[in-house]
Amino acid sequence: MTSDAKIKISAIHLTAIILTILATVHVVFFVQGEHHVYVNDFRNFWIAYWESSLRFKESVYYWAVHLRNEIWASDYNSMPAVLLLPFSLTFGYARVGYILGVALTYFVPVALLSATAAYLTVQPKSKQTFAFVAFSMFAGLYVPYWTPTLLGFPDIVGLIPLALAYIVIRTTGLGYRVRPGVALLLGALIWMPFLFRRWYAFTIVALALSAPLYCLVGAVIEKGISWRDALRSTTVNFAIGGATSAALALMLQGGLIQTVLNTSYSSIYVAYQRPAWGHITNLWQTFGTIYLALAVAAQAFLFGSLRKRLDVLFININIAVIFALFTQTQGFGPQHYLPLAFWFFLLSCLGLSLLWSSMAKPVPAVAAGQALVALGVFAASFYHSIPRPQWASVLLPRPTYKNLIGNQREYVRLTKRLNKLLEPGEKFTVFASSMSLNRDTLLSASREALAGKDLDASHVDLIQGLTVSPFMAQYAVLSNPILTHLPENTQSVITIPAKAILSGQGIGAAYKRIDGSFRIANGLEAFIYEKQRPFTSAEVNALLEEFYAIYPSWRDVYGNAAFRLAMTSAIELGNKYGRFEYAASGELIVHPGETAPTRFTFLSSGAPLRLTVGAPCADADGVDVQLLRAQETITHIEIAPEGTATLSLPDAGAMLTIVISKRGNPWCDVVRIAELPSQR
Structure with a gap:
């Protein structure tokens, strides 16, 4: 990076300080005054950030173990939040501390690295310091x-290794000499976006396909070496880099890799898909005409020098491959556009340099005018007080204003009422999935006072399927009209139960509406329903038939005795670790609490049950199981880790209770329960 020496170090330091001040002021002004009602992903990573600090303060060892397990297998590990630990320890739960942490820890470095990458791509022949500052x-x-x-x-964290990988590829001559150390570094950098977010896989594929060709052709153009020598160096370097990426992914994220290879994301994410024209219009609305026009202007370099031609082709290929692969799976969300934003930023800077070179006026004067335009675009995109006429929507990116969802007082009144209703051990659920109402809006409106008292409902049919947990809740919150955020018939796991509860038909007959309504937004009322009794078998069968009409294959998954047992039981979860779930394998998954057992009461079918305890971990000692009838113990057994026992049940129709307790400790006390064929 020889031309970098021409950038004044003092200018780099001053630019970093200015960006830090800009980011701090912008975050504070934006977040202050927001309604404390946040939905889904707008809340989830913030809470992961907060909970990470709580675990860290409780036990550094278990904090590290928890993070390690998440990295190994989780689709959405908390690694980006963990790196913000200094902010979470300082600011705690405060939203402004979280957003400020993301901005200062990730955004500012990304801005500086993007400017560096743009500087290397443009390669200004004069005013190098000015160009770097302008790009920054x-x-x-x-x-x-x-x-x-x-x-x-926090997904912008993935652009740090991506930008560094581009800088390494652009400057280290991997096409004309073998550099094992650099190749190892590049391999680690290419893998790291995937470490932070699974969806960066498409970006990695695009870079892995284009970077070797870029280095190969670049070596021939710049150094004049033979194709054979360039091919040898490129092959060795990228073989080392590829092996490094693969080794790191398998060693640290093997569980996730296995999930990715066995999952058809295009099938389960069909609800998030758009038609082809929808992908294009969403791209346009996200970036706006101004940014895209600069990127289009940069295509003029395809008719310039061989080096510039190669640079633009390389960037174009990455954009095209990412867009093609991602849109085969689902539509882009605002965070998913970040890799495209990086590549479009480089093209935009090339477009700016073209404007500078074509203007008769001195570059600083031209740049000042462009800076005012950039500032205007920025302000109009985030501050509602800035006038934004209708015609501006064509030129500017889609605006993102501070969160002012609904009637905050009514959300708070709703959460306080729920908190008052809930007795120790009781739970609530929310049969809604929209920007106005879902589980996360209530948890955030309560400032996490309701956290741990909720059972999350499934949201998307083909992702979560039908889960038992929301039907275990003592209270259900829903709205009229029923709220969803995805296309019709993709969220029947929300709409079918909600319609039943609102109408009082089927499983809805087990619920009773309490209190009045809560006007959480204009024209939108939320209600609280209390579950008065367990469901009957007939009510559960009627519910399932509605789902089978949409998904006939679900009959094989849910049309069994274990699911009906789960749905018709009265369940009391043990504290902290208590768990009661249905698995697609046709088994119940039960775990006792830390100090209290998990118990469930049901009508016997007469068929025996097989109970199996999971594999042991350190100090695991198995579980204690009691079978009760009318509060009298009729069977008492102990099951060791990896042990299996058969529990014989009295005649069909008897009301029974199974109590699963820890023995000495609750470690790894997962019990799998399946119904065996009746021997009568």
Whole structure:
């Protein structure tokens, strides 16, 4: 990076300070005054950040073990939140501390690295320091970087290794000499976005396909070496880099890799898909005409020098491959556009340089005018007080204003009423999935006072399927009209139960509405329903038939005795670790609490049950199981880790209770329960 020496170090330091101040002021002004009602992903990563600090303060060892397990197998590990630990320890639960942490820890470095990458791509022949500062300020005001950051997504962290990987590829001559150390570094950098977020896989594939060709052709163009020598160096370097990426992924994320290979994401994410034209219009609305026009202007370099032609082709290929692969799976969300935003940023800077070179006026004067435009685009995209006429929507990116969802007082009144209703051990659920109402809106409106008292409902049919847990809740919150956020018939796991409860038919006959309504938004009322009794078998069968009409294959998954047993039981979860779930394998998954047992009461079918305890971990000692009738113990057994026992039941129709307790400790006390064929 020889031309970097021409950038004044003092200018880099000053630029970093200015970006830090800009980011701090912007975050504080934006977050202050927001309604404390956040939905789904806008809340989830923030809470992961907060909970990480709580675990860290409780036990550094278990904090590390929890993080290690998440990295190994989780689709959405908390690694991006964990790196913000200094902010979470300082600010605690405060939303402004979280967004500020993302901005200062990730956004500011990304802006500086993007400016560096743009500088290397443009390669200005004069005013190098000016060009770097201009690119840095452009990045600091770049709307596609800011939008997911202000919404609460930490995904911009993945651009740090991506930008570094581009800088390494652009500057280290991997096409004309073998550099094992650099190749190892590049392999680690290419893998790291996947460490932070699974969906970066498409970005990695695009870079893995294009970077070797870029280095190969670049070596021939710049150094004039033979194709044979360039091919040898490129092959060795990228073989080392590829092996490094693969080894790191398998060693640290083997469980997730197995899930990815065995999952058809395009099938389960069909609810998040858009038609082809919808993908294109969403891209346009996200970036706006101004940014895209600069990227289009950069295509003029395809008719310039071989080096510039290669650079633009390389960037174009990455954009095209990412867009093609991602849209085969689902539509882009604001955070998913970040890799495209990086590549479009490089093209935009090339477009800016083209404007500079074509203007008769001195570059600083031209740049000042462009800076005012960038500032105007930035302000109009985030501040509602800035006038935004209708015609501006064509030119500007889609705006992202501070969160002012609904009637905050009514949300708070609803959460306080729920908190008052809930007795120790009781839970609530929410049969709604929209920006106005879902589980996360209530948890955040309560400032986490309801956290741990909720059972989350499934949201998308083909992702979570039908889960038992929301039907175990003592209270259900829903709205009229029923709220969903995805296309019709993709969220029947929300709409079918909600319709039954509102109408009082089927399983809805087990619920009773209490209190009045809560006007959480204009024209939208929320209600609290109390579950008065367990469901009957007939009510559960009627519910399932509605789902089978939409998904006939679900009959094989849910049409068994274990699911009906789960749905018709009265369940009391043990504290802290208590668990009662239905698995697609046709088994119940039960875990006792830390100090209290998990118990469930049901009508006997007469068929015996097989109970199996999971594999042991350190100090695991198995479980204690009691079978009760009318509070009298009729069977008492102990099951060791990896042990199996058969529990014989009295004649069909008897009301029974199974109590599963820890023995000495609750470690790894997962019990799998399946119904065996009746021997009578």
